[in-house]
Amino acid sequence: MKADIILAGVGGQGILSIAAALGAATLNEGLYLKQAETHGMSQRGGAVVSHLRIADYPIASDLIPLGKADIIISVEPMESLRYLPYLSETGFLVTNEVIFENIPNYPLSEKIFGEIKKLTNFVALNAEQLARDVGNPKASNMVMLGASSPFIEISSEIIEKGIAKVFERKGNLVVNSNIEAFRSGKDYATKYLK
Amino acid sequence: MRKELLLGAEAVGQAAIDGGISGVYAYPGTPSTEITEYIQANKVAKEKGINSFWSSNEKTAYEEALGMSYAGKRAMVCMKHVGLNVAADAFVNSAITGIRGGLVVTVADDPSMHSSQNEQDSRFYGKFAMIPVLEPSNQQEAYDMVYDGFELSEKTGLPVMLRITTRLAHSRAGVVKKEPKKEDEVSIPENLKQFLLLPAFARKSYVKLLGKQGQLAELAENSSYNQYIEGDDKSLGIICCGIAFNYLNENYIEKKCPYPVLKISQYPLPEKMIRKIEGECDELLVIEEGYPLLEELLKDFFLKGTKVSGRLDGALPRAGELTPDHVGVALGLRPPVEYKIPEIVANRPPSLCQGCGHQDVYQALNEVVADVGEGRVFSDIGCYALGALPPYETINTCVDMGASVTMAKGAADAGLFPVFTVIGDSTFTHSGITGLLDAVNENVNINVIIVDNETVAMTGGQESSALGNLESICLGVGVDPEHLKVVVPLRKNHNQMVSMIREEMGYDGVSVIIARRPCIQKVAREKKKIKAQKES
Ligand SMILES: Cc1ncc(C[n+]2csc(CCOP(=O)(O)OP(=O)(O)O)c2C)c(N)n1
Numbered sequence: 194m195k196a197d198i199i200l201a202g203v204g205g206q207g208i209l210s211i212a213a214a215l216g217a218a219t220l221n222e223g224l225y226l227k228q229a230e231t232h233g234m235s236q237r238g239g240a241v242v243s244h245l246r247i248a249d250y251p252i253a254s255d256l257i258p259l260g261k262a263d264i265i266i267s268v269e270p271m272e273s274l275r276y277l278p279y280l281s282e283t284g285f286l287v288t289n290e291v292i293f294e295n296i297p298n299y300p301l302s303e304k305i306f307g308e309i310k311k312l313t314n315f316v317a318l319n320a321e322q323l324a325r326d327v328g329n330p331k332a333s334n335m336v337m338l339g340a341s342s343p344f345i346e347i348s349s350e351i352i353e354k355g356i357a358k359v360f361e362r363k364g365n366l367v368v369n370s371n372i373e374a375f376r377s378g379k380d381y382a383t384k385y386l387k
Numbered sequence: 388m389r390k391e392l393l394l395g396a397e398a399v400g401q402a403a404i405d406g407g408i409s410g411v412y413a414y415p416g417t418p419s420t421e422i423t424e425y426i427q428a429n430k431v432a433k434e435k436g437i438n439s440f441w442s443s444n445e446k447t448a449y450e451e452a453l454g455m456s457y458a459g460k461r462a463m464v465c466m467k468h469v470g471l472n473v474a475a476d477a478f479v480n481s482a483i484t485g486i487r488g489g490l491v492v493t494v495a496d497d498p499s500m501h502s503s504q505n506e507q508d509s510r511f512y513g514k515f516a517m518i519p520v521l522e523p524s525n526q527q528e529a530y531d532m533v534y535d536g537f538e539l540s541e542k543t544g545l546p547v548m549l550r551i552t553t554r555l556a557h558s559r560a561g562v563v564k565k566e567p568k569k570e571d572e573v574s575i576p577e578n579l580k581q582f583l584l585l586p587a588f589a590r591k592s593y594v595k596l597l598g599k600q601g602q603l604a605e606l607a608e609n610s611s612y613n614q615y616i617e618g619d620d621k622s623l624g625i626i627c628c629g630i631a632f633n634y635l636n637e638n639y640i641e642k643k644c645p646y647p648v649l650k651i652s653q654y655p656l657p658e659k660m661i662r663k664i665e666g667e668c669d670e671l672l673v674i675e676e677g678y679p680l681l682e683e684l685l686k687d688f689f690l691k692g693t694k695v696s697g698r699l700d701g702a703l704p705r706a707g708e709l710t711p712d713h714v715g716v717a718l719g720l721r722p723p724v725e726y727k728i729p730e731i732v733a734n735r736p737p738s739l740c741q742g743c744g745h746q747d748v749y750q751a752l753n754e755v756v757a758d759v760g761e762g763r764v765f766s767d768i769g770c771y772a773l774g775a776l777p778p779y780e781t782i783n784t785c786v787d788m789g790a791s792v793t794m795a796k797g798a799a800d801a802g803l804f805p806v807f808t809v810i811g812d813s814t815f816t817h818s819g820i821t822g823l824l825d826a827v828n829e830n831v832n833i834n835v836i837i838v839d840n841e842t843v844a845m846t847g848g849q850e851s852s853a854l855g856n857l858e859s860i861c862l863g864v865g866v867d868p869e870h871l872k873v874v875v876p877l878r879k880n881h882n883q884m885v886s887m888i889r890e891e892m893g894y895d896g897v898s899v900i901i902a903r904r905p906c907i908q909k910v911a912r913e914k915k916k917i918k919a920q921k922e923s
Contacts, residue, residue, distance in 0.1 A: 203735065233846075244558075255555070259724050260723035271735075274731075280726055296734075304731045305731065
């Protein structure tokens with residue numbers, strides 16, 4: 194089993210919470226994990242990416258090779274396209290639809306979604322809306338994780354345990370709403386694919 | 388064995404605690420910052436009272452660590468690669484004095500310049516100083532190397548360099564910890580002349596350092612970090628340094644690499660192992676993360692011997708960070724790329740935060756520059772360096788920390804008028820103060836603006852050494868109190884700032900304007916902290 198995941202977004206959007214939940218879930222399940230992050234200058238509103246690799250055998254490289262990613266999870270639609278060369282032929286792109294516009298030459302949104310729709314395997318969703326719907330507007334990244342979960346060979350039960358571990362310090366209420374957000378994203382993706 | 392998910396930098400921090408340090412000394416710098424931050428936040432380190440306060444710059448950090456080693460205790464000093472330029476004097480000389488308590492120097496290089504002004508390779512410094520260099524290929528190795536590194540340092544009597552790169556420092560993996568070691572007791576050197584580098588003593592110490600080189604080579608030859616992996620196909624031999632080993636292995640997940648491979652993670656170079664692979668194989672491919680240090684050494688000048696390829700002959704790119712794909716291409720494998728980046732995707736460079744005080748300073752300064760002409764703003768490294776990009780494009784230089792003040796002085800000496808300096812509070816205390824003293828001593832007409840956001844913002848908001856003391860520092864250096872002014876950089880103070888800059892421009896001497904407003908990220912973090920405290 195392996196899951197090579199590209200996580201994309203803009204500095205400040207907190208993409209690492211997705212990685213943290215998967216990391217907490219898998220590390221002591223007998224799985225190996227490597228997770229390359231972007232720190233430093235780009236965190237000031239620049240493009241950020243994380244390479245998350247999970248496998249049941251020891252992982253060599255911290256970076257995913259081109260054309261080998263099983264999923265791109267992006268919390269911003271234009272950013273989802275920036276890493277397409279990493280996506281494998283059979284890979285899935287899961288992206289948030291909500292635009293983050295902090296540059297003057299941001300492309301027209303129709304063009305962005307036009308490019309996304311050219312792909313064979315993709316899911317696009319409004320993660321902010323789904324998070325608000327479950328009553329935790331801060332949980333949009335867990336919605337994204339949920340929407341990606343059908344394409345990751347790790348059971349939802351284990352991922353939910355990881356989410357619980359990451360938010361455990363903030364109390365039960367926060368844990369539960371994040372798990373709900375995860376489930377809502379998962380439902381959305383499952384329906385979307387039908 | 389329970390694994391903990393740690394960044395490479397955190398693994399280094401944990402290993403230093405477990406390895407028995409009594410102090411970590413550092414100035415922030417990507418990608419090394421998280422080492423010290425990890426130790427600062429660590430409960431055990433706090434209970435033990437391990438010194439982890441930020442130093443003013445890398446040179447002071449290095450010397451403080453060396454002082455702890457003098458007093459018989461283990462210490463680590465950390466910095467980014469360019470920080471070693473600042474600490475180089477202490478670093479090179481500490482190899483000649485030797486150490487007492489184990490001293491590990493962790494230097495984090497930044498190939499591809501993700502957050503840096505160059506991609507220099509610190510292994511050259513290690514070779515130059517003639518000390519052991521360790522270059523881990525993964526997070527566990529980084530942990531083990533630091534954990535055992537203090538003993539290696541004590542056994543050889545030398546500082547030991549751990550050379551990591553951004554990819555390792557900022558990537559997480561499972562790490563298994565070891566039993567914590569006890570701290571050493573404070574003591575006085577047995578030889579009270581050990582740290583005296585007066586020429587008569589230094590000549591002897593230097594000969595001693597030269598005499599240790601055989602021992603260091605032997606250690607590298609027998610190091611478990613250096614491995615010779617046999618292969619049947621001798622048409623090629625592959626030498627990998629540090630993390631490059633992973634990129635090679637990534638290309639051989641399904642089947643074993645057919646060629647003999649030499650993995651190097653401890654220097655000086657294991658000569659016998661290198662001779663063996665050269666003797667066995669027709670050609671060599673050298674894969675190094677950084678400069679072609681080894682490749683240059685092995686490449687034969689007259690091209691009559693074994694063919695050596697790597698970064699110098701284009702088998703691998705000459706500049707930038709390696710990837711598994713680069714290594715694959717060098718081995719004749721093609722990455723299975725299905726999709727291209729659509730043309731509509733625009734660059735998203737970093738930018739100043741909305742509401743940042745640096746923006747207000749640049750707006751004011753731009754108004755003055757519009758009158759006096761472009762090309763007169765000497766600046767420095769920090770968030771405010773983003774003032775080089777649109778929409779501001781105010782600053783004209785960003786070279787090395789502190790250079791804004793001194794380059795402005797040199798330009799003024801050359802006859803350029805008016806000249807401005809924009810420098811951050813932390814950069815000022817890092818290396819700006821001495822330059823200001825030069826300017827004051829000659830009463831040169833420079834206009835210094837210290838953009839004081841009361842933190843080291845660029846690297847994530849560490850405590851600035853300037854806190855609360857900027858005025859007294861400037862006055863102490865000799866700035867005329869009449870020409871030391873403070874302003875709050877806010878849009879409503881725009882006109883005040885513009886007229887203040889204009890006025891000081893007219894003064895024929897050194898003027899300092901402190902534009903002081905806390906970093907908005909710092910303010911937000913503090914609010915969050917207070918909220919969290921209230922909740923719990
Ligand atoms: C020799 C050296 N050490 C460290 C760094 C990393 N670094 C770049 S900017 C900076 C701090 C800047 O702080 P400050 O001057 O207060 O400006 P701010 O980012 O807060 O605006 C640091 C530590 C570096 N580039 N060079």
